[in-house]
Amino acid sequence: MAKFVVVVLDGFGVGEMPDVVDIRPQDRGANTAVKLLDHFPLKTLPTLEKLGLMNITGLTRSRMQPSAIANWGTAKLAHFGCDTFMGHQEIMGTRPKPPLIKPFQESIDAIEQALTQAGYTTARITRDTLQLLLVEGCVVIGDNLEADLGQVYNLTANFNLINFDEVKQIGRIVRGANAVSRNIAFGGLIPSMDQVFNAIETKADKHGQQAYIGVNAPDSGAYDQGFQVVHLGYGVDALTQVPHQLHQVGIHTYLYGKVADIVQNETGTSYTSVVDTDQVFSLLLADLQQHEGFFCANVQETDLSGHQQDPKRYWSILEKADRGLAAVIDTLNRGDVLIVMADHGNDPFIGHTKHTREQVPLMVYSPAITGVQVGYRDTLADIGASVTDFFGAPQPESGRSLLAPLTFNLNPTESHDTE
Template sequence: MIERVIWIVLDSVGMGALPDANKYGDEMSNTIGNVSEAVGGLNLPNMEKLGLGNIDGMKGVKPYENAIGCYARFQEMSNGKDTTTGHWEMGGVHLKQAFPTYPNGFPSEIINEFESLTGRGVIGNKPASGTAILDELGEEHIKTGKIIVYTSADSVFQIAAHEDVVPLEELYKMCEIARAMLKDEHAVARVIARPFIGDVGNFVRTPNRRDFSLIPPHDTVLDGLKNSGSNVMAVGKIEDIFCGRGVTEAVHTKDNMDGVDKTLEYIRSDKKGLIFTNLVDFDMKWGHRNDFKAYGKGLEEFDSRVAEILKEMKDSDILFITADHGCDPTVPGTDHTREYVPFLAYGKALKENVNMGTRKGFYDMGQTIAEIFNLEKVKNGESFLKEIVK
């Protein structure tokens, strides 16, 4: 009997361009495969044992003859390639219209209203790398008190401010103001607080980032679990992505390894239900910064902790490991990439060495969790529980 699901999202760890990747300029993207080639191979023995290298289309990871897990690659069906779209689809939401993006910055009426409501001027207002824009505008921000607003190829309204210039509470309040403003045709997926510290030439973003997402358009599997009385334990930015909807308790994290630590703490507890974890460093620290060496090391570092996770799992636990989109650090640009994502499942209640091929729709994961806990079906998706359960 399955009493708990441990669901770990490796943020941006894609595995090859989707059939429609050309619409996004991502035909050459393959986060795992290209990183592996760039660093001369990846050492991922624990995920290999689960079947990572056996997934259809996987490049750069060795297959394992008698994998102990179930495995597949998943195709995103919603329009977009961002964190919110990916996670919402896992929960059961199919977005047919992509969130709005702003390649030329936000319209003047948006910026003017934001300045009026916050009482602070705005600088920036353009697509930019989060670290590059600090180098460009950080000094001006400190001198003038004006806040840095920027976006990317994704649907985000990002607000950067030095913690010594703008207290965190004020920064978060400004994000709430922006979130309330940005609706209808300007309903961006996320408003993101991007606090930083340091001196000119040495600015560093802090772990105090917060995401202010839209509310999902309908209930997800998280809501179903919570409404049924189950625990939904959110680790990392999961709580932010779902606006707290369907979450019974949450912890935020400093980095990937802190995220694994917090996940292990929940695993060691006796709480049943869902542990839902996002490990963001792959995306935030390495993918967007084109740091393929650190990306490869990060994959190996996570893999080294997988053995620890498996050891701590109870017989009534199952583990899902997947991703929400790609962010190939080896291709031109610094944005997310439209890719398949890998999927691994393991537990004493599951079969071994089951290849589920290619599945369309991240929402099949959520539908499967709904069936595990005898919930009403989520709005989209087909459960694959019968394919993997003993």
């Protein structure tokens, strides 16, 4: 057995998707990587340079140059929008299904009916003529006010009054009764339900009409103590994804950071709620030195820097990741594979604080393979398909392995590193 490592530089896109004009016109001109390279032309990212970053971006003002030994390509987003959750589901081999965009008000009847039929007690909370659902007196369901409005519903629970397993069960019922992109069931040890009720807010649609109602998650107290969360995506079947498929052939999956929070990995090892970049790499390196299998790590702080529209912080996180990647490469043996990629863009110069719909880089490293272009892929799911192909596991729902050209160019009498 060997090691297959995927490191996701969250939000590190390499140029707007072809459909941006029609799908997300606010992202026209987005190119996270190129704009950062142009903004810091004298600074370098030596590991990413050797892995082929400049091969992907083309000419910039940066002093860095294309790499003759790099294996590189790009991938498009097959999921609607540019979402971290769906991006990672796609990476794990999911075929994205177009979700609805619908205010909670338009789904409340169907959700309430499903919960009532399952035996749960419900009530409605009204603010500004809009309504939320209260389940068993301790779980409030409504719009997520932090994401793109109408795409995510939240279930905010008080774990002093209900346990997380029961909240997950409620979440599964809610998930089956609506078709928006994501439902998030979470909560904490909140002193009083009044704190949750006092955090209820409404927001207007693009016409200025109050259309969305939900709980302001930070103000609710859910994050303060005992926080737990599960993300439930539309059309996501964990039994067709990489961790489950690998488990069928005895391969262990290790997840680090944001990917561990949002990808189901019940038979593997998941390091959840890890945001600090150095800690993500520390955990990853410790396991790489002791174990084999599939490893996937998310560097979330790049994405957070994009949300803050902070290029300086973004670059400093890239420098940390660059050092971490160099250390990862040092642990790899002949036959091991590393892929460095992203899940969408988050251009810190775009003029808004949300993700940007961009293609992502694919930088592939294996000690004995050099100079291969892995192509312009149509879906992030090609990564998941490559992982299962590598380990001889059943293929996931979607994707086409990119390993064939790499294997074809493998010369067993030669070995290369990134020098």
